[in-house]
Amino acid sequence: xxxxxxxxTLPMAKALNESLRKxxxxxxxxxxxxxxxxxxxxxxxxTDGLQKDFGEGRVIxxxxxxxxxxxxxxxxxxxxxxxxxxxQFDGFVFxxxxxxxxxxxxxxARALGKVKLPVVIRIPYGGGIGAVEHHSESPEALFAHVAxxxxxxxxxxxxxxxxxxQAIASDDPVIFFEPKRRYxxxxxxxxxxxxxxxxxxxxVREGTDLTLVAYGPMVKTCLEAAAAAEEEGKSLEVVDLRxxxxxDFDTVQTSVEKTGRLVVVHEAPVFFGSGAELAxxxxxxxFYHLEAPVLxxxxxxxxxxxxxxxxxxxxxxxxxLEAVDRALAY
Amino acid sequence: xxxxxxxARSKPRRSSGKRTTTSGTRKRSQAAxxxxxxxxxxxxxxxxxxxxxxxxxxxxxxRGLYRDMVLTRRFDAEATAxxxxxxxxxxxxxxxxxxxxxGSGRAxxxxxxxxxxxxxxxxxxxxxxxxxxxxxxFRGVNNGGWDPYSNNFxxxxxxxxxxxxxxxxxxxxxxxxxxxxxxxxxxGDGASSQGDVAEAFxxxxxxxxxxxxxxxxxxxxxxEPTERQSRVPIYQRAAGFGFPGVRVDGNDVLAxxxxxxxxxxxARSGQGPMLVEAFTYRMGAHTxxxxxxxxxxxxxxxxxxxKDPILRxxxxxxxxGLIDADWLSGLDEESDALAQRVRxxxxxxxxxxxxxxxxNVYADGHALVDEERARFAEYLASFADEEGR
Numbered sequence: 001x002x003x004x005x006x007x008x009t010l011p012m013a014k015a016l017n018e019s020l021r022k023x024x025x026x027x028x029x030x031x032x033x034x035x036x037x038x039x040x041x042x043x044x045x046x047t048d049g050l051q052k053d054f055g056e057g058r059v060i061x062x063x064x065x066x067x068x069x070x071x072x073x074x075x076x077x078x079x080x081x082x083x084x085x086x087x088q089f090d091g092f093v094f095x096x097x098x099x100x101x102x103x104x105x106x107x108x109a110r111a112l113g114k115v116k117l118p119v120v121i122r123i124p125y126g127g128g129i130g131a132v133e134h135h136s137e138s139p140e141a142l143f144a145h146v147a148x149x150x151x152x153x154x155x156x157x158x159x160x161x162x163x164x165x166q167a168i169a170s171d172d173p174v175i176f177f178e179p180k181r182r183y184x185x186x187x188x189x190x191x192x193x194x195x196x197x198x199x200x201x202x203x204v205r206e207g208t209d210l211t212l213v214a215y216g217p218m219v220k221t222c223l224e225a226a227a228a229a230e231e232e233g234k235s236l237e238v239v240d241l242r243x244x245x246x247x248d249f250d251t252v253q254t255s256v257e258k259t260g261r262l263v264v265v266h267e268a269p270v271f272f273g274s275g276a277e278l279a280x281x282x283x284x285x286x287f288y289h290l291e292a293p294v295l296x297x298x299x300x301x302x303x304x305x306x307x308x309x310x311x312x313x314x315x316x317x318x319x320x321l322e323a324v325d326r327a328l329a330y
Numbered sequence: 331x332x333x334x335x336x337x338a339r340s341k342p343r344r345s346s347g348k349r350t351t352t353s354g355t356r357k358r359s360q361a362a363x364x365x366x367x368x369x370x371x372x373x374x375x376x377x378x379x380x381x382x383x384x385x386x387x388x389x390x391x392x393r394g395l396y397r398d399m400v401l402t403r404r405f406d407a408e409a410t411a412x413x414x415x416x417x418x419x420x421x422x423x424x425x426x427x428x429x430x431x432x433g434s435g436r437a438x439x440x441x442x443x444x445x446x447x448x449x450x451x452x453x454x455x456x457x458x459x460x461x462x463x464x465x466x467x468f469r470g471v472n473n474g475g476w477d478p479y480s481n482n483f484x485x486x487x488x489x490x491x492x493x494x495x496x497x498x499x500x501x502x503x504x505x506x507x508x509x510x511x512x513x514x515x516x517x518g519d520g521a522s523s524q525g526d527v528a529e530a531f532x533x534x535x536x537x538x539x540x541x542x543x544x545x546x547x548x549x550x551x552x553x554e555p556t557e558r559q560s561r562v563p564i565y566q567r568a569a570g571f572g573f574p575g576v577r578v579d580g581n582d583v584l585a586x587x588x589x590x591x592x593x594x595x596x597a598r599s600g601q602g603p604m605l606v607e608a609f610t611y612r613m614g615a616h617t618x619x620x621x622x623x624x625x626x627x628x629x630x631x632x633x634x635x636x637k638d639p640i641l642r643x644x645x646x647x648x649x650x651g652l653i654d655a656d657w658l659s660g661l662d663e664e665s666d667a668l669a670q671r672v673r674x675x676x677x678x679x680x681x682x683x684x685x686x687x688x689x690n691v692y693a694d695g696h697a698l699v700d701e702e703r704a705r706f707a708e709y710l711a712s713f714a715d716e717e718g719r
Contacts, residue, residue: 062533067525070495098526114478114479170694
């Protein structure tokens with residue numbers, strides 16, 4: 001993106017903070033709620049300074065109870081508010097999973113469209129920060145599987161800013177997965193730009209030999225892999241999905257029809273993961289264009305390992321390139 | 331918003347609050363066996379007074395409560411019959427709980443908002459929801475067929491206890507809006523074990539939310555007695571969360587009305603949440619799929635029959651000379667007409683269009699739903715072609 005007068009360079013965490021600030025300024029019905037989001041500004045400081053400026057009535061420190069946070073967010077939404085709830089870490093969302101799946105996701109349909117649930121649930125997710133158990137997980141497939149929810153994950157500060165704006169403006173519940181290991185990565189954010197649609201994938205690097213599809217934290221890894229592959233004379237296209245549900249199969253299809261090969265990369269375990277869904281769809285849509293089976297790079301069917309092992313566990317440049325080589329060998 | 335609960339500071343209005351904190355010399359089992367029960371009308375139909383709660387109703391209002399209970403019971407019986415005849419897939423009867431529901435339902439103002447379980451047919455009646463609308467989900471034509479906002483009566487919630495949190499959040503919103511409405515969360519003795527109910531107690535207390543938790547303790551969570559849910563009387567749990575709880579005779583419509591009014595006023599006046607435990611009895615099965623003979627004795631039911639909510643009100647009204655045979659036969663006719671209307675409505679209730687599967691999944695649409703809808707329509711149309719041939 002070309003630099004403009006309104007663009008600034010921000011880390012993703014700050015872009016999210018500014019996006020929340022903008023939402024609070026723009027719409028008096030927007031509320032922020034979660035554990036430690038007030039004075040502390042959240043454990044990742046994403047809500048830093050917001051309670052000071054908007055008050056305890058709009059930036060609400062909640063009791064330490066995730067089901068309670070989401071259940072009351074639903075009630076507030078029914079009353080006309082637009083809650084943006086923060087779940088402190090990926091692995092702590094499960095006490096709220098019942099409210100999200102049985103209530104939040106289905107209430108609009110249950111009411112035959114008479115009620116709307118504009119609730120955003122922000123979840124810092126993924127590994128790579130050397131954390132203890134339950135702080136490094138990638139549960140996005142568990143939510144994408146549920147009709148009634150939308151799931152998105154930005155990979156860079158600009159998308160973080162704009163996709164959060166759009167998620168808050170959405171009348172549907174949106175699970176907003178924030179790649180926590182990328183919180184401190186900087187990028188250009190133009191707060192006056194006209195953003196593209198929330199649920200559209202982006203081709204972030206063009207190539208001709210193979211398509212890498214990723215989202216959230218793995219986009220950066222894939223871009224690095226594509227740069228390394230270029231030195232070996234391989235031209236990789238990288239698609240940043242941005243949205244996991246709905247998933248922009250059209251953009252993936254267009255890319256795979258061009259390259260004939262697809263490798264999907266995510267931190268989440270590959271078994272029943274979003275890569276499995278992509279493999280099935282691409283096989284349906286691009287069968288005669290495929291030069292190789294769709295391959296996946298991701299987590300194993302094992303609990304997320306202790307931090308000392310996560311460097312080996314997480315997909316990295318070498319693991320991506322190994323899969324690329326396998327796909328290109330066909 | 332203040333996080334300091336005024337409820338925690340305010341004195342409970344009931345005398346039992348004192349008793350529970352000063353009962354050191356009494357055995358706990360005794361306290362549990364003889365909790366104080368707010369009662370204004372005995373099972374024998376005697377009007378009695380209570381130091382903390384009272385009602386002063388006009389003859390029309392008294393007759394109205396009786397009428398509500400009779401019509402609700404008739405509607406409920408009709409729905410049970412319709413299930414037996416195959417018109418409904420399931421029915422959750424409220425038989426025996428009419429006073430708890432009508433008494434609390436008639437305490438509400440229009441601007442109050444109700445979060446029911448799936449058994450609040452009497453409350454729905456009070457809110458003006460057409461009873462035939464309640465049948466859709468039990469027939470299987472929808473999952474809740476009414477507009478919650480048109481009567482401030484939310485959809486039935488099937489997952490036990492989830493709605494207590496919705497009510498709390500809604501009440502937090504009411505407080506933010508500066509409105510003096512109150513919110514009622516209905517749930518049962520079984521739900522009192524759910525984490526969501528405990529979390530609702532916590533949230534409502536710390537935010538001082540104007541919500542009334544109305545627990546109908548009907549003694550049975552399907553096959554499990556209340557003893558399997560709680561070691562203390564349910565109303566006493568409120569104290570630990572910092573707000574008042576009270577147990578009311580749930581088969582006494584006057585007492586339920588009085589206590590609920592007081593609880594709503596407590597919420598409206600900024601004193602935060604209150605827990606009402608309506609001590610009642612599920613006279614019927616959990617649902618039409620249940621068989622209570624496997625887990626409870628007839629004698630227990632018979633004992634509760636003597637405390638029937640409708641019978642005692644009728645005895646009282648007759649004794650006071652407020653109703654006569656003409657009035658009662660008029661009510662019978664009204665009852666029959668309601669039953670007939672329900673019967674006709676269910677028999678003419680159309681199945682939804684197949685493509686309703688894809689409707690209202692999202693408010694703003696979803697590409698996959700669109701794709702699947704189109705493909706499924708195409709698939710269905712392929713049969714139409716065959717038939718047309």
